[in-house]
Amino acid sequence: MGFQEDEHVHGLIDNLCFAVTEGSVLGVVGESGCGKSMAALSVMRLLPSAAVVQGGEILFNGANLLAKTEAEMEKIRGRDIAMVFQEPMTSLNPVHTVGRQIGEVFRIHRSAMGAEERRAATVALLGEVGIANPEQRCDQYSHQLSGGMRQRVMIAMAVACGPQLLLADEPTTALDGTIQAQVLALMQELKQQTQGSIMLITHNLGVVAETCNDVVIMYAGRVVESGTIGHIFDQPGHPYTRGLLASIPSLAGNAGELFSIPGTVPSAESFEPGCRFAPRCQLRREYCSREVPPMTEIAPGHAVACWVTGSGRQP
Amino acid sequence: MSALLEIRGLKKYFGLKRHLFQRRTRFVHALDGIDLDLMEGETLGVVGESGSGKSTLGRTIVRLEEPSAGSIRYLGRDVSALRGADAQAFRARIQMVFQDPYASLNPRLSVGHALAEPMLVHRKVAGRRAARQAVGALLGQVGLRPEMASSYPFAFSGGQRQRIGIARALALEPKILICDEAVSALDVSVQSQILNLFNQLKKALGLTYLFITHDLSVVRYVSDRVMVMYLGQVVELAPRDAFFARRLHPYTRALISAAPLVSTAPREARIILQGEIPNAIDPPSGCRFHTRCPNVMDACRRVEPQLREIEAGHHVRCHLYAAGQ
Known part of the structure; x- marks a missing residue:
């Protein structure tokens, strides 16, 4: 996938490949x-108009979402795949009550429901996501709710039809610490109830360690490492993953100076040939910038894209 | 200094x-x-x-x-x-x-x-x-x-x-x-x-x-x-190591407990606070944290606690550490 600018397409996501297992996070x-949000938007087929999908497929229950028509996607969105966005302030409509906005999901995907039934279902849903006085809140507007409550409304909307796959893009980044803990606990609870899968997009490794089963680490549009949380946090294989983990200050305290990866994240216009992390990498070899490193397994279910720490033969 | x-x-x-x-x-x-x-x-x-x-x-x-x-x-x-x-x-x-x-x-x-x-x-x-x-x-x-x-x-x-x-x-x-x-x-x-x-x-x-x-x-x-x-007040103030080791105020404990850890090691049970931060226009009576505090007592609703020095340099605003206890 890339972005169109005048005549030229800047490649961003390159050969992205991962799977969400049923019932896991x-x-x-x-x-x-790095392209993590664009990856989620591709699944929803909600990419901005300048984005160009250059190839590949997204299989949902075996069917390629990229080949679906817009009408078919409209049936899937909200019913089978739903999304929670980062900014609950900007993703709710300020001129409609929250009850109406949640009810819209039922109006589209459960058209057999009558108005009263719809309202009852909405109130029940608000209660389920932990909103006190759901009956009252249902008739309020988004500006009357706090940030945490807005995010709960967004989650209610997303889980209204019990989707098989929930995409959550930085769902707790805009929230305070104690509220983040509440919302993460809620998502876990709902997942247990519905047996659905969650794809959680975040930059916060702490949130990942506590809520996910599997992890994909992306850098500059490519997957650089994938594995279970045990693999990633206890035996990280890619130099980027190792650097990331070492640069987070610990709540238990750090001795001496914090590690930091030199340089900055490159933008799509300035990607280097070969490994895109090479310019910042401590293990860099001369051949790293010659060819793109493929994902190779270093343990069952644990793969890295690195010429140095991976198991592939050097170019 | x-x-x-x-x-x-x-x-x-x-x-x-x-x-x-x-x-x-x-x-x-x-x-x-x-x-x-x-x-x-x-x-x-x-x-x-x-x-x-x-x-x-x-x-x-x-x-x-x-x-x-x-x-x-x-x-x-x-x-x-x-x-x-x-x-x-x-x-x-x-x-x-x-x-x-x-x-x-x-x-x-x-x-x-x-x-x-x-x-x-x-x-x-x-x-x-x-x-x-x-x-x-x-x-x-x-x-x-x-x-x-x-x-x-x-x-x-x-x-x-x-x-x-x-x-x-x-x-x-x-x-x-x-x-x-x-x-x-x-x-x-x-x-x-x-x-x-x-x-x-x-x-x-x-x-x-x-x-x-x-x-x-x-x-x-x-x-x-x-x-x-x-809510506009200091609830705990302490030297860093004492702060993280002792965590005297219930709010401090909840705050530290809510922070996600970058580790797969098992962690102590999380304290999840109920409710949200009250409005600063009409702050709660007594202790401002009493509406969410897991250790709330009767006095907390009525009497506002003062910031007291409990140990050298360690100040807390909480009735749990009232003088004489």
Whole structure:
């Protein structure tokens, strides 16, 4: 996938490849500009108009979402795949009550429901996501709710039809610490109830360690490492993953100076050939910038894209 | 160590617009009686959630806001009494680094211009040539190249922009830097670079920091002392290691417990607080935390606890630690 600018397409996401297993939580981790949000929007087929999908497929229950028509996607969105966005302030409509906005999901996907039934279902849903006085809140507007409550409304809307896959893009980043803990606990609870899968997109490795089963680490539009949380946090294989983990100050205290990866995250216009992390990498070899390193397994279910720490033969 | 800044009974109320038939103006109690000594050479970490008043505290100290009551003394002199040249000199001593390096730089000014302006206004440098040299030195100090002075903010990454924000704060050779969520908007790999830069500058220039953040692991890394705020009040203030080891206030315990750990090791059971931070217009009676406190007692609803020193340097505002217990 890339972005069109005048005549030229800047490639961003390159050969992205991962799977969400049924009933589990996949964490997609990366820094700003690595393409993690674009990956989620591709699944929803909600990419901005300048984005161009250049190839590949997204299989949902075996069917390629990229080949679906817009009408078919409209049936899937909200019913089978739903999304929770980062900014609950900007993703709710300020001129409609929250009850009406949640009810809209039922109006579209459960058209057999009558108005009263719809309202009852909405109130029940608000109660389920932990909103006190759901009956009252249902008739309020988004500006009357706090940030945490708005995010709960967004989650209610997303889980209204019991989707098989929930995409959550930085769902707790805008929230305070104690409220983040509440919302993460709620998502876990709902997942247990519905047996659905979650793809959690975040830059916060702490959130990943506590809520996910599997992790994909992205850097500059490519997956650089994938595995279970045990693999990623206890035996990280890619130099980028190792650097990331070492640069987070610990709540238990740090001795001496904090590690930091030199340089900054490249933008899509300035990607280097070969390994895109090479310019910042401590293990860099001369051949790293010659060819793109493929994902190779270093343990069952644990793969890295690195010429040095991976198991592939050097170019 | 002596106190560089002495804050006593500091209050900041924001008046709300009155309705036509409303008798009295209602106030947001952003700061309600803050007593604090900022010691020379220390880093004081200020933690709190939104609405705790931590940003208002920083803004009131640099006098972006006028206090409603209380006093701020810098090296023993009341800063609200300063006028003219004295007031200007005081402003140069305390500078601020903001959260959003995108919003706090003027997109139409080259970086060199943005850095030279405060020095020219405060007559730190005489003339353009001296300013250019000083700008080059400043950029070098924060890890940028002097020739970057001719570029505009859009040409820089987030981390570089925050370095420019720091360079601008350093331009007037301040004693105190107030960093308001200064690393919160940065990517993890860049955040650690900036944190290390803050530590290096502190050593090289003998700075004192008031480091405002919501991130407890960042606080643990940079601070000498930690202060927790809740609804405009200080609820706990202690030396860093004692703070993290003892966690006396129930709110502190919940706050630390809510922080996700970057580890797969089993963790202690999480304390999940019920409800949200109450409105600062009508703060709860008695202890302001009683509506969410897992250890709430009868007295907490009626009597407001005072900030008391429980152990050497460890202050807590909680009835659990009332005298004699």
